[in-house]
Amino acid sequence: MARPTNDRREAKAAIDDLIPFARRDFGIFVALVFPVLHGGKQMVPASYVDLIVETLMRTTTGGSRRLIFNLPPGYMKSTLITVLYTAWRLGLNPSEKIICISYGDDLSHELSRKTRQVMQSPLYRKIFPGTVLAKKAEDAITTTKDGQRYATAVGSDIAGFRADLIIMDDLIQPDAALNELHKQKLREWYSGVVAQRLRDQDTGVIVLVMHRLAPDDLTQTFIEQGGWFHIPLPLIAIQPENYSFDNKEAIHARAVGELLSPHWQSAETVQDLRKTVPPHIFEAQYQQKPVFGGSGMCSVERLVRYSKRPPFLYTIHSWDLAATKNGGNFTVCLKFGVAKDDDGSEILYLFQILRIQVELPDVRIAIAAQDQSDKPALIVMDGNGVGLGPYQDLRKTMGHLLVDTKSLKGSASPARKQQNFNNAILALYDGLIRIPEQMPLLETLLYELAAFPDGKFDDQVDALSIIGAHRKLVLERARQRAEQFGLWAPEERARRSNAPHDQPAPPRWKPHEQRFRLRRGLPI
DSSP states (O other), X not given: OOOOOSSHHHHHHHHHHHHHHHTTOHXXXXXXXXXXXXXXXXXXXXXXXXXXXXXHHGGGTTSOSEEEEEOXXXXXXXXXXXXIIHHHHHHHOTTOEEEEEESSHHHHHHHHHHHXXXXXXXXXXXXXXXXXXXXXXXXXXXXXXXXXXXXXXXTOOOTTOOXXXXXXXXXXXXTGGGOHHHHHHHHHHHHHTGGGXXXXXXXXXXXXXXXXXXXXXXHHHHHHXXXXXXXXXXXXXXXXXXXXXXXXXXXXXXXXXXXSOTTTSOHHHXXXXXXXXXXXXXXXXXXXXXXXXXXXSSOGGGSOEESSOOOXXXXXXXXXXXXXXXXXXXXXXXXXXXXXXXXXXXXXXXXXXXXXXXXXXXXHHHHHHHHHHHOOSEEEEOOSGGGHHHHHHHTTTOTTTXXXXXXXXXXXXXXXXXXXXXXXXXXXXXXXXXXXSSOTTHHHHHHXXXXXXXXXXXXXXXXXXXXXXXXXXXXXXXXXXXXXXXXXXXXXXHHHHHSOOOOOOOOOOOHHHHHHHHHHTOOO
């Protein structure tokens, strides 16, 4: 982006030359209109701005229409997206319908006021002469062609308004992000109200712009849902960044440690900021990597992690059951692989999490489906409470797989939950149970561990605790099942099939063992 010359006449000529381009290039529009909001000051160019601009422009030309932008405070996220982008869209199409949502009326109305300031400026009217404002209500900017930018707050009634573009800008304040009930209400309001307000689900655009506040905030919720294009932009790069489109030259690239925009904030300024802002706030809001607080009973930093998955001997499923389809607790399955350490000790490696909200009949189906898919040597489930019925039903056909819950002390009471958790923590700290560095849903597990017993959910904690508290018994039973029925992990099965050995006589399976192997698709 070129800076205008100091000569006013030449500057005016330069602006006039750029006006036709501003009608089709949002980046040029931003550069031209920025001074309207900032007392005539020119915007300092930054590659991350170009990235945001290009990503937004591509929503109408085949790019992703579900976007998440995470930026530090003070880096123009609201100005770029909620103010200037909505003004530009109404310029392109004066009939456009737009909803802009923020955590409160004061913020939403302030951003609406800035948008109106831009659209009423002589420069904007010169760029988009066909977009004329008709109504000047505080919460709505309406054009003479029935286009509208409607500003509202979280929780408001927008049932009568449908939009082509929905922008959610800072939907929750930092203190509310610590409240599990508040976050759950926000998730439910989005899925039950906001997501339904698009005029066309195929062409409509939804943008979430925020700085991170908690490991289970709305950004994390959308990431886990899938289908969202996520652009996290920390103040200090924590991993290499290289964004490009259509195999063209990178729009925005940074090496680890580089600042987001050194022309806006120097390294010295950032270091001073880091000294004055509490570490957990800096990591969340500025680095877009929220850290885990919680009760202090589990220190997430002390958990033994692994980056490369070892060859497993056999696998184990641990289920914690719920019977809730629309809200409430989750049914959870934690999947563990078992491998031997250098000293021959058997180590449990968590490698996958399944987390669903379904009714009880579907829980049974899910358990059977996961069993058929993975062929674990053992399935562990707490047969207390809601789990009793599924346990009794499934053991009739899966008796060789389900652990007899009388041998395990499940989590029927808070005291038992607490005791299992305490025992499991020791195994986690000692590296007898290891957690991956990266895995889908890992953030929610770590958050549950850090918050227990004060968090809203503890389903994953329960599924982990029953394994950790009874580790020796679980490993013993799993090893027996693997040896008896050949329920080895694929890599161990391949190793055994390739190992040289004398041909033993075909095994004589008992009738119930034959039936079991036939159900599992195993040779007899």
